[in-house]
Amino acid sequence: MKINKAYKFRLKPNAEQQVILNNLVGSARFVWNQMLAISLEMFAKNEFINATNLVNKIMEVKNNPDFEFLKTHSNAVSLQQKIRDLASAWSRFFDPKVHIRLKENKKKPKKAKFFKLADGTEIQLRPLMPRFKRKSDGRDSIRLVQFDKYCRVEGSRIKLPNGIGLVKFRKSQDIIGIIKNVTISKKSGHWYVSFGTEREVENPRHPATSALGLDLGITKLITTSNGVTIKPKNSFKANQVKLARLQRQLAKKVKFSENWKKQNGKIQKLHHHIANVRHDYLHKITTTLSKSHAMIVVEDLKVSNMSKSASGSMENKGRNVKAKSGLNKSILDQGWGMALDMLEYKQHWRGGLLIKVNPRFTSQTCLKCQHVAVDNRQTQSRFECVKCGYIANADFNAARNILAAGHAALSVEGGCSKGRPMKQKTCDTCEKVT
Ligand SMILES: [Zn+2]
Structure with missing residues (x-):
């Protein structure tokens, strides 16, 4: 390979x-x-x-x-x-x-x-x-x-x-x-x-034998199927006020003047810093996860799709548009897409697998009895099955369902991963406060 x-x-x-x-x-x-x-x-x-x-x-x-x-x-x-x-x-x-x-x-x-x-x-x-x-x-x-x-x-x-x-x-x-x-x-x-x-290299064999499901979230970046939560590092949020201030100052300056260039340089520098902090953090998390588990299952989120609309989804029914537009910023900030790319090539290098499963119903399905209902998830954090009464943390329940879906997908496909060579992607992003 x-x-x-x-x-x-x-x-x-x-x-x-x-x-x-x-x-x-x-x-x-x-x-x-x-x-x-x-x-x-x-x-x-x-x-x-x-x-x-x-x-x-x-x-x-x-x-x-x-x-x-x-x-x-x-x-x-x-x-x-x-x-x-x-x-x-x-x-x-x-x-x-x-x-x-x-x-x-x-x-x-x-x-x-x-x-x-x-x-x-x-x-x-x-x-x-x-x-x-x-x-x-x-x-x-x-x-x-x-x-x-x-x-x-x-x-x-x-x-x-x-x-x-x-x-x-x-x-x-x-x-x-x-x-x-x-x-x-x-x-x-x-x-x-x-x-x-x-x-x-010779086709590597992953040192671990375990499998892990991951649920990606906003307040908790990752919840694993064995109950571990990983907090996000909101480097963008932390610098948002500063960035907005610098951008306001830039708007007052004559475009392409010496002062404008100087101010623009400051903004570029801050963007760069934000991206670096996030990048390092995601590298650390994904390396740890990839080292410890031969198979990692995630939801196949089209991250750009998730961050597109603040008009409400199946789960939130649009009742909190303001919170959702904040959610957009958080998703971009945490760089889910970047994290999944990293996991994908790191798993490949170690001879492990990253499986992406359909995210439909993973948060509404009861882990115990498989009953699917919107009402199972009453709040963001609490899962309570309306049929069998099973109570769990909602993210943990989802992570377990994701893992189960991964096992199911693997048995259907006969355990074959796509054999294309993985390249490390360079990921640079630039955000703007609006
Ligand atoms: Zn149930």
Whole structure:
């Protein structure tokens, strides 16, 4: 089995190296924007947009006499990779499945934006189309492939091309596997290096034999089928007031002025901090769970679906719309989707299983007699079966039902998991207080 894993560390370039790196990420952003403009022209003319077609057009940009700086201040490999990223962004746009999901989420339509084509006409920038990048977004990156050819790791330093030389990084753990590519990113003023590795391992056998059902909740992030509860870490909530204040201050400033940029930087930094705290916390929880249980069963929540509507569901009957819109924020804050992604690949690495079951009725079914009724769940926390009188904590009852559904699913499918290789997903999210 092939394992792909990414190792990310803080990069510590000196002042000179930062100048070069800033040039490299800046030209990569520039090329993205130029190529996006070209591909929008292609889109308007109904031309086919894919990686090959886009890569072929890069010379148009590189040979433009106005963009002379690209010859000296860019890295050709990373520019190609940027264009490949742009091509993937377009293929997501052309994927009908992604659009169906977007429709299900029914977000408020944003004010339409337009792009002016060379012939003077305008086309509307539709949802999911790749977007132009700005420096003030506070995030930039380049990816270098063919690691061995251009780079090298020496202890806790990495040799980078373009005359950058050896750059220190905070190597907090060993890098295991063959390094295939490296991503240098800048976020809120900090530099990072991420090594994409590949490793062939024998199909692992999970050390544990136990199975666990998980119920995901708001006040308790996770309730397990053996009765353990794990509290959420609301890093967003804790910083909400501060974030809202910073955003109010930003609104008063002249857009793109020096003060605006400074203020925007502060906001990016806080977002970054919020995401980091949550990310670390979820990593800890999911590692512990994955180490201890060979089979983990969760509800197949379409997290985006859960957070879409505050108009009430089967369980709450819309009686508390205000609380539910608060619930939306909590769901996003806890990052259920991120936690499930982590559990999925960690289980896969250890030779365990993550099973997703249909969440219907898991909270309304009696664990003892299987009677299903909305009235079984009288309050958020109390389960009392109207038929047999069984009383339990509602989340615990649900977790046990989820586990049972997992066992049932396994016996139907004959214990086969999907054999696709699991990749570690990078998960960065950005929230906004409204
Ligand atoms: Zn019952």
